[in-house]
């Protein structure tokens with residue numbers, strides 16, 4: 445991949461789907477987004493508006509019907525090895541222990557077992573799970589499994605990191621810890637991030653920029669630059685008056701779309 449231009453660009457993208465009853469529905473319309481190198485971008489919007497579709501376009505799993513998707517200035521032509529993902533559901537191999545789960549990426553990329561295990565031990569230590577490297581996923585808590593997922597992703601040193609509601613299944617305390625963990629790993633790795641969430645406070649706590657999407661078909665309603673100091677402790681920054689101002693302003697904008705989406709769903713029912 446040639447390193448020129450912003451990390452991620454979607455320019456006037458439209459993406460349509462054919463529904464099971466053979467109608468054409470537009471998921472994204474005239475959608476533009478730019479993520480600079482090393483920037484942490486969060487995307488919020490009403491349920492079903494098109495957030496995951498945006499990520500699929502960045503991965504190359506979905507193609508735009510119109511418009512361009514570029515990574516580092518180059519059109520997306522297929523699935524890139526420079527992209528790491530973390531989803532809401534665990535993507536761990538249930539039959540592999542923690543060490544082998546985390547070592548899977550380097551081994552897939554051609555590293556020998558000893559080298560991959562050495563690297564994996566280092567990442568497992570970084571996420572505080574050294575005592576658990578022989579455990580299998582079903583023997584871990586939800587938060588521990590997320591830590592394994594983060595180690596499994598960061599070990600591949602992705603230039604671009606896509607996260608789709610990664611922490612939404614966790615309890616609130618674990619969630620806050622994982623947000624801090626993610627910020628630590630990101631600030632060291634310098635990856636460019638798109639993080640999709642339903643939780644506006646999570647978005648503000650993490651992001652450099654928050655994109656608010658409209659009810660479907662999704663387009664960008666507003667972009668907010670979050671000028672809060674880093675490093676951030678997510679549980680504490682929520683009490684910062686500037687944070688509260690951002691939350692109030694952005695929620696005012698998002699609420700209209702949530703209401704519109706609700707009305708659309710009621711009308712369709």
Ligand SMILES: Nc1ncnc2c1ncn2[C@@H]1O[C@H](COP(=O)(O)OP(=O)(O)OP(=O)(O)O)[C@@H](O)[C@H]1O
Nearest residue numbers: 461462463471490491492493494495496497498660
């Ligand atoms: N492969 C597909 N075929 C048909 N329709 C699809 C397909 N993928 C997504 N859609 C539709 O596109 C719209 C946007 O879906 P998407 O999953 O991107 O929304 P989302 O904002 O991520 O949803 P949520 O907030 O519930 O996670 C939805 O109406 C969905 O039903």
